Amino acid sequence: MFPQCKLDHILQGDSFSGHLGSFFGTVWDNFVYVLEHSFVSLTGVVLLLIMAITFVPSKVSRKKRAIIGIIHVSAHLAAALILMLLMELGLETCIRHKLLATSGYHSLYQWYRSVESEHFPDPSGLRARMEQWTFGLYPACIKYLMSAFDVPEVMAVTRSNICKNGIQALSRGGAVIYYASIFLYFWVFSTPVVSLVFGSYLYICINWFHLHFDEAFSSLRIANYKSFTRFHINRDGDLEVFTLAVDKVPREWMLDPDWDMEQKQPQQLSHRRKYPSKWSAAAGQQDPVNTVRVVDHFVIRQNEKPDFVSSNGSVSR
Incomplete structure (x- = not known):
């Protein structure tokens, strides 16, 4: 599918609507x-579709989950195809205006050597001796490092070779380098x-289907509207559940002087102290101790009373 070698019909349109x-x-x-023809891309699309459908909450019917997943994947696939085609058009435009693919893979290195010989002459032949001493590694390392950093040139030259000679003329290593270069820019x-x-x-x-509230809210990274749950087993053995919430979380904190002044008993639990926290909000009206509220409370009744064995061996309920 890529590269797209025949893009003349897009670039030679008479009007903007024709181009579009x-x-x-x-x-x-x-x-x-x-x-119809691709195997790797189709496999990726199918896997993405399965993930998109399973990502939809299960409280929605299967038909609705499938529709939402298909629309979601279609949007991603359309965006991917548009981006890839825009990259191809960009490369084609640069090649036509002779901005890329003018002198092979090592055009940046050739430019470097021309500038080096012009501005940094070597009358003593030091560079030639360094090349001999390093068995050719001295210029080769610079050459291939510059080629690695000149990714657009690699993409353009390889694309031109593929369009001219076909993908079969490209070696396995060349194909890996080409698609890796494409992947970097596409990423x-x-x-x-x-x-x-x-x-x-x-x-x-969120707005139309009332789904994914947790995912959307967490991605917003809002510091406020925090809540937590506390459990309490009462004397009857029932489980009480309290959900406490704070709408506004303080941004600034300070040491609580009352916490320092309070006399602390050894092994005393913090929640039994009058001032359990070392920190308090800098603004008193935002202190969670004053703003916390119970937003949910329910009791889970004990189904069966436990058996108690007395000292004389009798069992009571």
């Missing part, structure tokens, strides 16, 4: 190619796009 129509037509053709471009797609998915699910 040709572009999205090519995106659709690539989507059909993924479904940079796709990260904000994927975040936008997933954020839009959470936004729509």
